Amino acid sequence: xxxxGLIGFxxxxxxxxxxxxxxxxxxxxxxxxxxxxxxxxxxxxxxVDSVETGLERNPDLVVEAAGFEAVKEYAxxxxxxxxxxxxxxxxxxxxxxxxxxxKVCARNNTKLFIPSGAIIGMDGVRAVKGELDEVRxxxxxxxxxxxxxxxxxxxxxxxxxxxxxxxxxxxxNVSATLSANGIGLDKTxxxxxxxxxxxxxxxxxxxxxxxxxxxxxxxxxxxxxxxxSSLAAISAFDLIKRIKDGIGIY
Ligand SMILES: NC(=O)c1ccc[n+]([C@@H]2O[C@H](COP(=O)([O-])OP(=O)(O)OC[C@H]3O[C@@H](n4cnc5c(N)ncnc54)[C@H](O)[C@@H]3O)[C@@H](O)[C@H]2O)c1
Numbered sequence: 001x002x003x004x005g006l007i008g009f010x011x012x013x014x015x016x017x018x019x020x021x022x023x024x025x026x027x028x029x030x031x032x033x034x035x036x037x038x039x040x041x042x043x044x045x046x047x048v049d050s051v052e053t054g055l056e057r058n059p060d061l062v063v064e065a066a067g068f069e070a071v072k073e074y075a076x077x078x079x080x081x082x083x084x085x086x087x088x089x090x091x092x093x094x095x096x097x098x099x100x101x102x103k104v105c106a107r108n109n110t111k112l113f114i115p116s117g118a119i120i121g122m123d124g125v126r127a128v129k130g131e132l133d134e135v136r137x138x139x140x141x142x143x144x145x146x147x148x149x150x151x152x153x154x155x156x157x158x159x160x161x162x163x164x165x166x167x168x169x170x171x172x173n174v175s176a177t178l179s180a181n182g183i184g185l186d187k188t189x190x191x192x193x194x195x196x197x198x199x200x201x202x203x204x205x206x207x208x209x210x211x212x213x214x215x216x217x218x219x220x221x222x223x224x225x226x227x228x229s230s231l232a233a234i235s236a237f238d239l240i241k242r243i244k245d246g247i248g249i250y
Contacts, residue, residue: 003029005059008066011225015233030054089176093165118229131209161188
């Protein structure tokens with residue numbers, strides 16, 4: 001039985017909770033949300049009031065669906081005890097957090113997992129990692145996703161993934177995930193566009209190297225949270241299943 005702790009009980013957290021509970025070989029070990037009242041609808045024995053209390057239940061894996069601050073705050077104590085799967089990969093743009101994660105994983109033989117989230121094709125990007133000369137991603141969403149009310153197409157950011165992740169940490173997990181699989185946060189170029197004509201979250205990736213070039217286009221349906229594509233929970237659950245089975249590509 002794989003015991004899973006969950007941090008964040010919002011759009012993605014609730015979906016993962018539901019899917020995990022439907023699996024015979026998985027069980028929820030604990031759920032933590034910074035807003036306690038959000039946990040009112042679940043069995044009170046599963047709700048904990050801190051990540052530390054949750055970790056005392058010895059989960060095999062903790063899943064973060066809360067935000068980059070949660071990764072920054074809890075990665076160290078979680079990876080000290082067990083594996084950690086994060087949706088908020090933009091936390092890796094903070095050098096201190098990334099270095100701390102590498103150290104604690106090496107010391108405790110634990111792993112950090114990053115699902116492909118709202119994009120696809122990370123297996124291909126990873127395969128050519130050593131041969132990449134150029135990687136670009138353009139992310140376009142309806143202004144609502146950025147909490148804006150633009151009436152026309154507006155470029156919000158253009159620059160490196162590291163800089164973008166620090167300026168828009170809640171919206172650029174995709175470029176951080178792409179960077180982690182490819183040529184890193186400093187060399188990956190990111191453009192973020194707010195476009196009122198769009199109903200879907202659109203991501204276009206271009207990669208070039210000695211192998212040739214490829215493009216990946218995703219037009220994801222937003223979930224209840226307009227910032228979040230429904231693909232994010234789908235890919236996270238798929239990765240949880242592969243970790244449990246111990247096979248497949250991570
Ligand atoms: N990798 C990707 O492609 C991708 C795609 C979508 C979302 N995300 C990430 O996943 C996260 C969750 O997305 P969502 O749509 O479920 O968001 P949401 O806003 O619907 O839910 C987030 C939940 O986490 C809780 N929370 C916030 N900070 C916390 C903390 N420090 N500790 C514990 N709980 C905390 C909130 O109270 C809320 O219930 C986002 O913040 C984003 O960073 C990643």
